[in-house]
Amino acid sequence: MLLRMSSLFLRTLRDDPADAEVPSHKLLVRAGYVRRVAPGIYSWLPLGMHVLKNVESIVRDEMNKMGGQEVLFPALLPREYYEATGRWTEYGDTLFRLKDRKGADYLLGPTHEELFADMVKGEYSSYKDYPVTLYQIQTKYRDEARPRAGILRGREFLMKDSYSFDLDDDGLKRSYEQHREAYIKTFDRLGIRYKIVFATSGAMGGSASEEFLAPTPTGEDTFVACHSCGYAANAEAVTTPAPAARPVAGAGAQQVLDTPDTPTIETLVDHVNTVHGLSITAADTLKNIVVKITTPGSDKVETLIVGIPGDREVDFKRLEAALAPGEPAIFEAEDFAKHPGLVRGYIGPQVLKDLGIRYLVDPRVVTGTAWVTGANEPGKHAVNVVAGRDFTPDGTIEAAEVRAGDACPRCGSELSIDRGIEIGHIFQLGRKYADAAGLDALGPDGKPIRITMGSYGIGVSRAVAVIAEQAHDQLGLVWPREVAPADVHIVGTGKENQIEVALQLAEELTAKGLRVLVDDRAGVSPGVKFKDAELLGLPTILVVGRGLSTGVVELRDRASGTKEEIPLAEATDRILAACS
RNA sequence: CGGGGCGUGGCGCAGCUUGGUAGCGCGCUUGCUUUGGGAGCAAGAAGUCGCAGGUUCAAAUCCUGUCGCCCCGACCA
Known part of the structure; x- marks a missing residue:
């Protein structure tokens, strides 16, 4: 892959956008990855698209590896499915509703439990068919009361949601564990720092539930963590250890x-x-x-x-x-x-x-x-x-506020409190949606078995923002290699044959399988090119500049900021090594 | 929904108090110079001042209404 800055659809901004507050929002807009269209609704430009696709393909890859099968449901859905589970009314104002020309009610899907349950019911009928895990990567819609923080919390967002279908509770537990493992691999590859915390399953019903939270100051979830035993939980799910009961007899009179x-x-x-x-x-x-x-x-x-x-x-x-x-x-x-x-x-x-x-x-x-x-x-x-x-x-009842220093319910040590952004949620749904859909498998004894479901989500577009939130510095973005829009950013500073050589190197590296962005813009000063390279945040930067007259180019590492002069002849090998 | 703020070229902003020819920076176009840290000079293009009504000889500016957006909170599998 070779991107040429001279023709790339990109305009970087020198100033932060006025409506941006959090770092990811400022930087993704300034660097020309996304543009706002309406509150909580964003367009993706070519560089942003590359990052989004990279994140998406990592998520897809890990889902496939754990045996998930990809499907795609419409985002536009008729009311009936959500009527059956009561969510047409229960979901409240957060549900995007619309009518077709005949006046029939439709909605833009906020999540697709109903559709998945219904699809499995339509295709599968024997216990021999199970277990099965299906997933989709689909645009979701939620009419949030107050969208904020750019694409960190939009009204339209890309989400991977998967659902497991099992015959019994043990099967559900296995499916849940498989997802947990897959999520760990996924977020590790995405380069996201995260914490797995116990969560409440809330009105969705079900029992076990964990959230993957990326700790950031801008996060909207509060969680506690114990550094002694590793216990971590969403503030809503923390349990308070009870002291031992005392004899009533010794107490003074009221x-x-x-x-x-x-x-x-x-x-x-x-x-x-x-x-x-x-x-x-x-x-x-x-x-x-x-x-x-x-x-x-x-x-x-x-x-x-x-x-x-x-x-x-x-x-x-x-x-x-x-x-x-x-x-x-x-x-x-x-x-x-x-x-x-x-x-x-x-x-x-x-x-x-x-x-x-x-x-x-x-x-x-x-x-x-x-x-x-x-x-x-x-x-x-x-x-x-x-x-x-x-x-x-x-x-x-667990209703009192949780404080830093409270006792860990597992080991009694002091808990710390932090904020995080939810990037993944796994939980054992149980039979609520199977009940609503009447989802049964015919058992070996000829009797129906009610299917039990798990539900698992990853915010794909949100993950892009979270990575930006965690990986940036004063100068701009600092993408982990696997999600970066390209491996290497080659800057040809513009004198004599520098751009020419930069383009030659770019071709060579592309031929070797690297993803390359080359700044071949004529008449743009070196300072501008350096600033842009830092703002865009590709992991490796190669400068073909004044050193070229003595046969050297400069290799930079975006994250550490280190610079090294290397002979032009070694450039290809050195970059390949740096990008491996 | 409560509180605060803001709507002026593509982006960031000034002008409004005290009504009188719409301005600055970035970006964009053209020419010349420049080329290792967001270049210089010169010449340009581009704005229904959110919308509607009112006051006035005259409204970006004053008044009324309205719409929208941003931030904090409430809310948010």
């Missing part, structure tokens, strides 16, 4: 204190310490948050109270994940009006049994622990309220 004007934890702690002579911290208090929960497809509204240590905030994402598919909402003043038993700011769990309200607590609230909490009267709090004696929770 006592109600006057605590006027102490609706917040801070004022409460201050008040009881200065006025009542206690010495407590916010962590000794138990704060109780009221939420109302609605469930999609149901009119029922449940009231729930969540008790967490007073030094922590409620993490709404964790709360939602814990209650899925239920959707929690904040209890408003009007809701309190309907529940006279709940005294806003002074709620304690002592009376919840009588009120018939479900009460879930943070795992740290174990039997025998004593708390300072509301006394269910305005201006009064109770101390020595002991779990298992003065109240009995209905269960535990």
Whole structure:
């Protein structure tokens, strides 16, 4: 492959685009890889296209190696498939909907579980046919409330999604493991630094689920990691280790204190310490948050109270994940009006049994622990309220915020917190979609076997942005070789026969199988060419310039910045060696 | 949906307070010079100032409305 800058459809920009915030967005636009068309929607120019295709072919290669078979579904889909699983309504505003000329409802596919399940049902009917794994690399559409960060999170994006179909849970586990291995190989080849973390399976149902997160400051997922045992989990999936229960017998007697004007934890702690002579911290208090929960497809509204240590905030994402598919909402003043038993700011769990309200607590609230909490009267709090004696929770819930330094649920060491971008997600779906499609295989005994599915995704276009996000410096992009638009960038600086020699070298290297970009532009100053070479970010740069008069050219490594003068005669071999 | 900001040649921006001939840098075209770090000189092309209405002798500028975009948050298999 040989690209000539003199005719390449490319214009680099000297300034950052005004609408770009994150490095990948700025650089991909400046270097002429992509251009914005509409919010969250981008065009790919020739150089960007090469990178996208390279990423895509690595993903395809690894999928084929693990035995996946490629198919392609339409992006434009009729409503019926999503009606069957309820997702036409459940997916909400994120679904791109449209009508055809007859007024029939269509959508642009955000993900294709329904279609895959239906296709397998149409073709396969015997247990002898299974297992099977199918995948596609297709443009997906999601009408995100707020697309951002360039192609890192667009409304149109390229995604590889695959689905495994197995007869039983063991088979599903094997398919899941195969995908996990394939993903590791894929992301390693892409040169992406990533972390595999436990994830919640959320409303999709199913059990085991892991995300591949690329740690970057611009990431929108929060995850914890333990550097001692290797445990890592999405913040929504972190479990809190519970301390050992204590005997209730030794606890002091419950006592109600006057605590006027102490609706917040801070004022409460201050008040009881200065006025009542206690010495407590916010962590000794138990704060109780009221939420109302609605469930999609149901009119029922449940009231729930969540008790967490007073030094922590409620993490709404964790709360939602814990209650899925239920959707929690904040209890408003009007809701309190309907529940006279709940005294806003002074709620304690002592009376919840009588009120018939479900009460879930943070795992740290174990039997025998004593708390300072509301006394269910305005201006009064109770101390020595002991779990298992003065109240009995209905269960535990992971709703409190996670902090750096919290104990690892596996080994007890300190957890660290980082942000990352989701680049892959694997999970064991189970039978939700097979149930909806009625996907059965006829077993050896003549009875139907309900198929169990796994679902696995890789954001292909997002991976391009993630690589740019992780691999760049002040000067520009620094592509890993396998995804770079070409192996080597040859700069002919323009005096005498320099461009001529550069083109000759380019031909030679192309003949040897290298992918070459040669800057053969006439009348462009060397400075411009160097800047462009650094901005475009090919891994190897060869300068055919002033040294040519003494028979040498300059070999540069983009990533390390090292430069070396080498004899022209050795250039081909040296570049081949550098690119291998 | 809440908060903030911005719409002026292809890109990045100034001009708006105080109404009066639309400007700068980059890029582009032509010529000459230049050629190892985003060259110099000269001459050019290119803009319904987001849109609509209003005030005025006169609106990029003031008023009203409207549309769009960006950022933060909410939201997001």
